[in-house]
Amino acid sequence: MADTAWEWSLHEHIPSSSVSGHELIERYIRVLEQFGWDGRDLFHVQLAVEEAIVNAITHGNHESPDKTVEVELHVSRLATSMRIQDQGAGFCPDALPDPTEDENLESPHGRGVMLIKQMMDKVDYNARGNQVTMLKRRSESAG
Template identity: 50%
Template sequence: MRVARVQKESSFTGSEHGSSWSIRHRIPSDAAIGSELVNDLIEAMAQRDWPPTDLFRVQLAYEEAIVNAIRHGNGHSQEKTVDVEMTCDHERVMIRIEDQGEGFDPAEVPDPRQEELLDVPGGRGVLLIHEVMSEVRYNSLGNEVTMIKIKGDEPYAEDSED
């Protein structure tokens, strides 16, 4: 039986009603461990009265990004790790995920809504993250994503009014 080591740092600043929360993890390339980490963030958001739709969207974006880092970035390599940093206050959430892969160019990811790609499995994670988060940016190498969610923000609402 193999036991995974997770390096964890967490901090809490402020008071019960004026607080920020943050946590940093270094995890192995294990999707099960990666998926569990978001529970602390969702709990911190709920304690700060974030609406359920935002909780769902942040969890969805996190799970897509962590799976992408482990599967595509690190290629499931047990020798590689993923760094996760999450912060939360009453108005803003930030998630940063960095893998040890070679990176990618997000501009080169084809739009899965193109007719010729509608029946192709996969390829929707990057689009989904952009649809549910307020801001998404990648480092120049493409092996680190930073996702921001502003409380109550509906990032895709503007596009759906066409």
């Protein structure tokens, strides 16, 4: 997928709880920092993975203890990819209201999905809508 060889990878199924989700995100952020990610790029990745995992846990799996979230992460100094899949019915990202339209500005819906789209270089949903795959390339990859 990326034009770089991955230097760190993770593939796990985590429980549908925000504590588990945030523990995994913290581990991922620490790894990204070890590979030189910082500033705006790191913030964008953190925001995208946060929104995707919280969506999977709350909207996808409805925090059910019987369901897990599958997370696959890859990191290099130049890029990182994330695949997050829940066991829910899925959703259609194109059907969400545009949260930046005046009438939707104060609505709680669709903002996370829109932020993911804005902050990642590539975003794909599977046909069922229960899996998102995201790619971010570092903008300052000199390090």
